[in-house]
Amino acid sequence: MTAATTGLSAQDQPADFPFPHRHLLGIQDLSPDEITCLLDLSNKYAEHNRARGPKFDLMRDKTLINLFFEDSTRTRTSFELAGMRLGADVINIAVANSSIKKGETIVDTAMTLNAMHADALVVRHSNAGAVKLLSEKVNCAVINAGDGSHEHPTQALLDALTIRRHKGSLQGLLVALCGDVAHSRVARSNIYLLQTMGARVRVIAPPTLIPAAMERLGVEVFHDMRAGLEGCDIVMMLRLQRERMEGSFVPSVHEYFQFYGLDYDKLQHAKPDALIMHPGPMNRGVEIDSDVADDLDRSLIREQVEMGVAVRMACLDVLTRERFVATP
């Protein structure tokens, strides 16, 4: 493949590409410039994918391992596709948490993977910090695909790319994150990214789903969804985990939808051109009304999935490309 056919070339990522990280563990580690570079590169991949451009060979002869300690279909598939489009050999390893004696595996797994000489490792784990622990023990690039309630950086990047494509920039936007903020790695990564890029963030949820000292993260906290949506440019819904629905954090799905489910009535309070997002998979009728979710004019949910592949291609690219070539 040539640069002419793809619109992408090695010049898009010179040897001094400002991404001085070995791993992508969280948005908290990234500067605004690094985020911008990743989003710019992601956008090029997005255009390429949309134009049904051919596969790349950037990761030819390289191995990508998707290591999922927690079930996932869409994130894993997205990384799988991203790896394949870059020409990598992709292997999926699903380590169901139930089948392992807790904790014994993560460091041992790292040792095993080292022996396999992977070039990139995409890891999801149900414990916060577990991906970082693994990254300290392996000798290849690690991408955090979600660690407990901590971070999910590629989700925040794909959300940012989706927003940027519609609003031009993140600067000055008012974004509402609604739902189970307490247990959401998506919420945390988005908060860090949006704030780093100059957007303002509100979180809207019942008090039981807001973690301690939330306002110390620089966000405004609302418990009334209508008030919280007032003036928002983006309404980002979060998935409510099934095990939190009944009794422990919220009394019932019925009550939750009544007060925190996104429907047209509540959406009226946001800006008229406010756009709707959801990281998926959706609980229709729990956190979002089906009509709203499927509204072609307002909902970006499908485009988020599309951008996911592009963002993951960009992340794999910057982490696996031979960057430290000597310049004459």
Next chain:
Amino acid sequence: MTGKVAYINARVIDPASGLDAPATAKGGVLTDGTRIMAIGPDIFSTGSPAGAEIVDCEGAVLTPGLVDMRVDFCEPGNEHKEDIESGSRAAAAGGVTAVVTLPDTDPAIDDASVLEFVARRARDVKLVKVFAYGTITRKADSDEIVEMGLMKQAGAVAFTNGRSAVANAKTLSRALKYAQAFDALIVQHPEESSLSNGGVMQSGELATRLGLPGIPREAETIMIDRDLALVKMTGGRYHAAHISTAESVAKIRVAKAAGLRVTCDTAPPYFALNELAVGEYRTFAKLSPPLRTEEDRQAIVAGLADGTIDCIASDHLPQDQESKRLPFEQAEFGAAGLESLLPLTLELVHNEHLGLSDALAKVTNHPAELLKLPVGRLHVGGAADIVIFDPERPGRIEPDNFTSKSKNSPFDGRLVQGRVIRTIVDGRTIYTAAS
């Protein structure tokens, strides 16, 4: 070992009697090889006794061997983490000559026979003096009170369920009442588990950023509130272990002023560290109770300074690598503490929060008096349990050099001042620092 030993050139400090005698060549401490025969700055003014071995302390401090009122020697049941011998060696290296071990072992120390097993092991090891708590309830997790009278006769120094609280109010109130028949002390790990369950660190901004489930301070203060009410109701003798929050200090201060029979202790992590030590998922800083905020840490220091907090315990909870090299949520709670107890306690002195004698009291006569142990002071006729240390000498806490089987310390690499030179139990030197 029956020969006399003269320890000269030592600054002799005995917090119990208030003695603080400067180092002189003509004074110090004389032992007959097991017991103390004389103490004072001029006991050798006419020359040291004939035939006595002379130990020149070179100006170091000589004080009662430290008394550590809460350690876990993991025996019986978890000898891969620590056992009575390795734990005793760690104690000796830390200048500790008497320890009280937690009873929530496997099996638990909930009857006289397990108590006797521990005592026999300690006799065989013959290093430091190992005392033991009995559990309050059978297996340390039931609501059935142990045979406190028989266990006290067999040597249980006090009763506690160790790392778990007695959650049931009726059970604790009965224990507080029943214990009075034997003047036994009830020691509680003050934590309301229905509030703390699932939590792994102090709740707040840092836990929220790390995505870790939090433990609010109220888990501790609610339990202390409840327990103080039960103490008032029963008239029992109660000790709150390793308190960690500002409010706990305030509540116990008030309870003491009101005349309740209440005491408490804390551990070095709670006056020398705060939640920031967790950093990016450092499991060595995963402790129970969790490391709190800076405001709490300062209140703990203030509580030590004004006497609200009676004692400092090392909270020595050894964990092997397999228990700590895990994602934070899965890792075990606890830190090895014996070998850093003295230098960290001395930080309170170097930072001018406490005088040297007052700081030493928290790790010598205070815990000994509280638990009615025949240790923790220097007096003629008493056992020669002694630590000699240099309070100024700079050093670094290096867990890799710990004698303990486990190396899990949140103080890894910390610069400290103070070093144990020699540890003596019943006149026998059981530890000498490599020079």
